[in-house]
Structure formats: C-alpha cells, structure tokens
Amino acid sequence: MANIVQFENIGLRYGTGAETLTDVSFTLRSGQFYFVTGASGAGKTSLLKLLYLAQRPTRGVIRLFGEDAVLLPRDRLPGFRRRIGVVFQDFRLVPHLSARDNIALPLRVAGVPEVDIEQPVQEMLAWVGLAERAQARPATLSGGEQQRVAIARAVIGRPEILVADEPTGNVDPDMAERLLHLFDSLNKLGTTVVVATHDFHLLNRIPHAQMMRLDHGRLLDPTGSLRHPPHRPES
Numbered sequence: 461m462a463n464i465v466q467f468e469n470i471g472l473r474y475g476t477g478a479e480t481l482t483d484v485s486f487t488l489r490s491g492q493f494y495f496v497t498g499a500s501g502a503g504k505t506s507l508l509k510l511l512y513l514a515q516r517p518t519r520g521v522i523r524l525f526g527e528d529a530v531l532l533p534r535d536r537l538p539g540f541r542r543r544i545g546v547v548f549q550d551f552r553l554v555p556h557l558s559a560r561d562n563i564a565l566p567l568r569v570a571g572v573p574e575v576d577i578e579q580p581v582q583e584m585l586a587w588v589g590l591a592e593r594a595q596a597r598p599a600t601l602s603g604g605e606q607q608r609v610a611i612a613r614a615v616i617g618r619p620e621i622l623v624a625d626e627p628t629g630n631v632d633p634d635m636a637e638r639l640l641h642l643f644d645s646l647n648k649l650g651t652t653v654v655v656a657t658h659d660f661h662l663l664n665r666i667p668h669a670q671m672m673r674l675d676h677g678r679l680l681d682p683t684g685s686l687r688h689p690p691h692r693p694e695s
C-alpha cells in the first residue's frame with residue numbers, strides 16, 4: 461500500500477495566538493480507514509482542513525499523492541482538491557438545488573458534459589437510498605437524508621481520499637451507523653477514509669480502522685503517550 465498522505469512536523473497557528481497544531485507527523489496509507497479523535501478544541505477540524513487543502517500550515521511539510529502540497533502552485537489546487545471528497549457535520553448543501561442537483565454539482569463544476577451526468581447521479585442516489593427523493597430540496601429532507609446527499613456529492617467524482625468532519629454529529633444513532641456503513645463500503649472499494657469524531661460508539665464499529673488521537677494539538681501514540689514529545693532543552 462502506498463503512502464497517500466504524509467505530514468512532517470506540521471505546525472499551525474491562527475493569527476498571533478498559541479499553536480493549534482504542534483509537531484504533527486503521520487503517514488496515511490492508501491486504502492486504509494482512519495479515525496481522528498480528541499476532545500473539543502484538540503485540533504481535529506484544523507488537521508482535516510490541512511488535509512483537504514482549505515488551510516496552509518505555518519510550518520512543516522505536507523505530501524499529498526506524492527507531491528509537496530504546501531508548495532503547490534495555485535492553478536493546480538483545484539485538480540488536487542477534486543481527488544479529495546469532503547463531508548461536513550452541517551452538510552453544506554446548496555439550499556435552492558434539489559438532492560439530484562446537489563449531487564451533480566461537482567461533475568458540473570468539473571465541466572463533465574450533461575449527457576454523462578445523469579447515470580452517475582442515479583447510481584449515487586440509489587447507493588445512498590434516496591432514489592425516491594431526487595427532486596427534494598435540502599430543507600424538506602431529514603438530517604440523515606441531507607447527510608446522505610452530502611456523502612453522495614463528496615464521492616461522485618470518485619475521490620481517492622474521503623474526509624469527513626463529525627459527519628454523524630447531527631443525526632440519530634441509527635442513522636450514524638448507516639452513514640458509517642457507507643464510509644466502510646467505500647473504503648472496501650479502495651477509498652482512503654478519514655473520519656473525525658467525538659463519538660466513541662462509532663470507533664468500535666470499524667475494527668480495522670486506525671486511530672489518530674489528538675491532545676491539545678499534538679498526536680498521541682496508541683498507548684496514549686505523545687508521539688513527538690516537546691523538546692526539552694538539556695539543563
């Protein structure tokens with residue numbers, strides 16, 4: 461399995477405050493399932509934003525698909541972003557578009573001809589169990605239905621990585637399990653999946669998933685120790 465993402469000594473500071481992420485180093489292997497956990501404010505969303513190229517680090521190196529993502533020229537960003545699907549806790553659907561048109565949006569933005577859009581959209585609607593709700597606007601869908609539209613929109617372009625930030629935060633436990641099942645089935649088809657969650661019930665549902673635990677902006681190792689302890693000068 462190839463390394464699809466590498467973070468090396470990443471630091472992130474917003475404005476002039478303290479660092480939000482400090483010395484974060486890890487490697488993601490293609491085709492694996494990862495959970496990012498940690499208390500509120502630990503830096504989960506910040507780490508995911510770096511991963512889906514919505515934020516640049518203050519220091520360190522990010523390698524994505526084998527290339528330096530921090531030094532990537534601006535004109536190559538959209539092409540890179542298309543290789544990463546993103547699902548948010550609050551869905552972020554376009555309110556005036558139907559479920560069908562929300563799902564079609566990434567293909568339209570990428571300039572895919574209309575004749576080639578209908579079939580993948582139908583397949584996605586069926587996959588997330590919403591074939592009957594194709595014409596519905598987001599406001600008329602339940603939270604779980606909206607999130608399934610958001611997942612379909614995130615994966616219709618067949619991204620290599622799917623990143624989801626607290627995707628089950630606004631749905632009931634049964635729906636959370638159903639959504640996780642969608643992520644798991646995508647992962648089994650080869651997509652690398654990264655899910656940030658507070659929800660410890662979910663973690664046990666994917667036994668083969670790897671855990672990435674953040675504590676005050678630092679990654680812990682599997683035993684709960686800091687992976688990269690702060691440097692203490694010799695006294």
Ligand SMILES: Nc1ncnc2c1ncn2[C@@H]1O[C@H](COP(=O)(O)OP(=O)(O)OP(=O)(O)O)[C@@H](O)[C@H]1O
Nearest residue numbers: 474475480498499500501502503504505506507658
């Ligand atoms: N755009 C920003 N500007 C300034 N500070 C920010 C910004 N985004 C996040 N922070 C700060 O960075 C820290 C980590 O926030 P982040 O949202 O990454 O944590 P989180 O683990 O995802 O938290 P939660 O589980 O509550 O969503 C917090 O102290 C937060 O206030």
